[in-house]
Amino acid sequence: MKAEVINEVRLTFPSVSANEAFARSAAASFCAQLNPTFDEVSDIKCAVSEAVTNAVVHGYRDALGEIQLLMKLTDDRVFRAEIRDKGCGIADVEEAMRPLFTTDPENERSGMGFTIIENFMDSLRVVSSTGKGTRVIMTKKLSMLPRVRG
Amino acid sequence: MLEYEKSLKCITSGRSLTIYLEGDIDHHNARTVRSKIDTKLYIQRPDELVLDLSRVNFMDSSGLGLILGRYTRSVELGILFKVANPSPQIRRILDLAGTERLIKIENIPRTEKRAQGGEPA
Numbered sequence: 001m002k003a004e005v006i007n008e009v010r011l012t013f014p015s016v017s018a019n020e021a022f023a024r025s026a027a028a029s030f031c032a033q034l035n036p037t038f039d040e041v042s043d044i045k046c047a048v049s050e051a052v053t054n055a056v057v058h059g060y061r062d063a064l065g066e067i068q069l070l071m072k073l074t075d076d077r078v079f080r081a082e083i084r085d086k087g088c089g090i091a092d093v094e095e096a097m098r099p100l101f102t103t104d105p106e107n108e109r110s111g112m113g114f115t116i117i118e119n120f121m122d123s124l125r126v127v128s129s130t131g132k133g134t135r136v137i138m139t140k141k142l143s144m145l146p147r148v149r150g
Numbered sequence: 151m152l153e154y155e156k157s158l159k160c161i162t163s164g165r166s167l168t169i170y171l172e173g174d175i176d177h178h179n180a181r182t183v184r185s186k187i188d189t190k191l192y193i194q195r196p197d198e199l200v201l202d203l204s205r206v207n208f209m210d211s212s213g214l215g216l217i218l219g220r221y222t223r224s225v226e227l228g229i230l231f232k233v234a235n236p237s238p239q240i241r242r243i244l245d246l247a248g249t250e251r252l253i254k255i256e257n258i259p260r261t262e263k264r265a266q267g268g269e270p271a
Contacts, residue, residue, distance in 0.1 A: 017176075017177055017178035018178055020176050020177055020178050021174060021176060021178060024208070039238075039239070042208075042239045043239075045208065046208070046209075046210050046239070046243070049176055049208075049210045050210055050211055053176065053177040053210065053211075053212060056177065057177060099246075099247075100247070107181075107215075108180070108184065108212075108215035108216060108218070108219040109211075109212075109215055110211045110212075110214040110215035110218060110247060111211075112211040112214055112243070112246060112247050113210075113211045115246055115247075116210065116211055116243060116246060119242070119246055120242075
């Protein structure tokens with residue numbers, strides 16, 4: 001049986017770095033509807049922050065562009081987020097996802113963004129096309145609610 | 151007041167400098183925090199630098215870059231570099247990057263002096 005969508009949100013914001021904090025706070029508020037644990041919220045915040053930062057830093061290379069954050073909750077307690085940019089795209093996605101790989105060591109980029117998302121979420125998919133943009137899709141299944149003591 | 155307008159909280163004990171990072175360490179404010187720490191390092195030239203993370207609410211890979219960068223800077227200046235009191239979440243990020251092979255990570259119990267916080271730099 002296909003999981004049913006409980007709630008869905010679509011946010012569009014310019015690629016200014018102040019919106020990194022906005023995006024992760026929005027993700028934390030949105031997933032709160034499923035009563036996640038503290039650790040689950042932390043993981044989601046961090047993963048969304050990484051993807052949005054990637055769009056700001058790499059997608060648009062600090063030029064101004066539009067970032068979309070699409071989030072979905074389904075009744076099987078899965079949180080899904082998709083971060084889209086229409087920036088420069090990634091020529092070699094596999095290489096970009098390798099731990100410690102970075103195109104920007106001068107600015108102390110650690111090259112750990114995708115690795116962190118992979119570790120903190122259950123799934124990560126990166127679809128990118130040079131000159132057209134990047135979509136980063138991640139999901140996390142939240143733990144079952146603790147039984148109410150009665 | 152905006153986060154990046156705040157000055158760093160520091161405690162100097164002998165030749166050891168402890169800097170208390172606060173709030174969110176992300177790409178947005180890492181650059182400002184970085185230049186503040188480096189300025190302090192160049193002026194003070196301590197023997198030891200401790201970055202205390204106990205007051206950091208959030209950190210992502212930009213914070214990791216900041217920490218690794220300060221490690222590199224400390225090595226260049228001959229300063230012993232340590233990280234103190236990361237939250238479990240931050241600890242996971244540090245561990246993912248294998249930080250412990252390079253950097254000493256300590257959990258220092260809060261003494262009264264620490265709990266009161268340092269003087270602004």
